[in-house]
Amino acid sequence: MTLSTQPYKGARDFYPQDKRLQKYMFGKWREVVEHFGYEEYDAPILEPLEIYLAKSGEEIVNEQTYSFEDRGGRKVAIRPEMTPTVSRMVAAKRQELAYPLRWYSIPNLWRYERPQKGRLREHWQLNVDIFGVKETGAELEMIMLVNEVFKAFDAKPDMYEIRLNHRSLVDYSLADYLELDAKTRQAVGKLIDRMHKMSRPDFISKVDEILPAAQKAAGTTEKLLDLLDAKKLADLPAEVQKQPAAQELKNLLDNLKSLGINHATFDVTLMRGLDYYTGIVFEVFDTDPENNRSMLGGGRYDGLVGLFGVAPVPTVGFGWGDVTLANFLKIHHLLPQLPAETDVWVALVGDVLEQSQPIITALRHEGLNVAVDLSGRKLGDQFKTADKKGIEQVLIIGETELQKQLFTLKNLETGKEKKQNLNDVVSNIKTHRSIK
């Protein structure tokens, strides 16, 4: 039987070129998030299955989680998301941690489902959470942070759109304003979540299917449509606008505006699937029609830490997947030319490896990344190899160089080369590196 060279379904191999892109993305993520004072943490990739059962939503756990039983009969899951894990960690040290707590992580997550565009079985996700702040200053900081990350990738404000909603506002609208019972609320909520995927008549007929006859007769459908047509908070019915949740949203949007973040808007249809959100929720969408999907999402979940048997801790957080970020960067031409990790390729002429080692070592001690062509092939072939690897600088060492202690440093891009002493070699490579 021949073994397949393909990676496991829905998962990716990261060849150095791919890993380089990942390192670039993660590097920006870390940089910006740490500028906001967030600290990195990590945790096991395996968790007891139960921690996902409580609040993630039934179907997610039952059908979309990699889970198994270990040899001791324990039910184990490969983590499909980070939020329960970080909540567990905070709960475990609830008393001794210093709040507000700002934590982030870039875990590798797995979900068992059919792969599709922008959604694989495996992905990496930036998770940023702030614990211990019940005021909307936490939400404000999160959205500013997200916006700064986009800036760090050179994205312009018209490339993405920040949409906000509030769970309590949704709950009030559906339960009190429209007077829907719990079951109908859930069905209507799911329908709203995907209303932009269908035509209006379709949506209306689906709503009519869900609503109890009495309510349909009482004009609830029209009332709902009217509500969903609100493009801004001021369009909402007066009694909905009076809700504290609406005020919270208004304040947040005003604050964002005064900070120059104008592409954040209220979106009454924004639902987010997870059951654990309790307050403001937000998502960021790519404005490119080719990639019109949610890139990241999050919100307030004040109840999750408390599930672990301690007093609740107010929390705001979001997750941002690497696949969706990469798609965004690609479609907006924001992917930079990423240089090779290696600064210089050493091409040897003749049997001079041993004599060259002190020089190579000296370069490394100078902080340079140096790879040696050990093949003994013709110089031209050694150049080809360096070129193929994307390494621009080649240092040629042969008998003549060793005798005179003058080395030939060649730039493969310009084709220029020059004999120089070791100090100049070092400074030239460093200068060249810093230009990139």
Place this chain on the structure above:
RNA sequence: GCGGACGUAGCUCAGUAGGUAGAGCGUCGGGUUGUGGUCCCGAAUGUCGUGGGUUCGAUCCCCAUCGUUCGCCCCA
């Protein structure tokens, strides 16, 4: 879990109205001795995804299966 499309050299793909296949790119070699990327010349490579069926004969038709991909469901 459901539906559509696709699966031919390392890659992108063409092709055979059923008689075991090709182009570009890439790879390798050469264009003399320590200089690549351009150019020129030459070469190698495929059980035509896998298994079965129809047929004298299948890469081409049929079925199944696996994989890729797009969408649905769901969305962390």
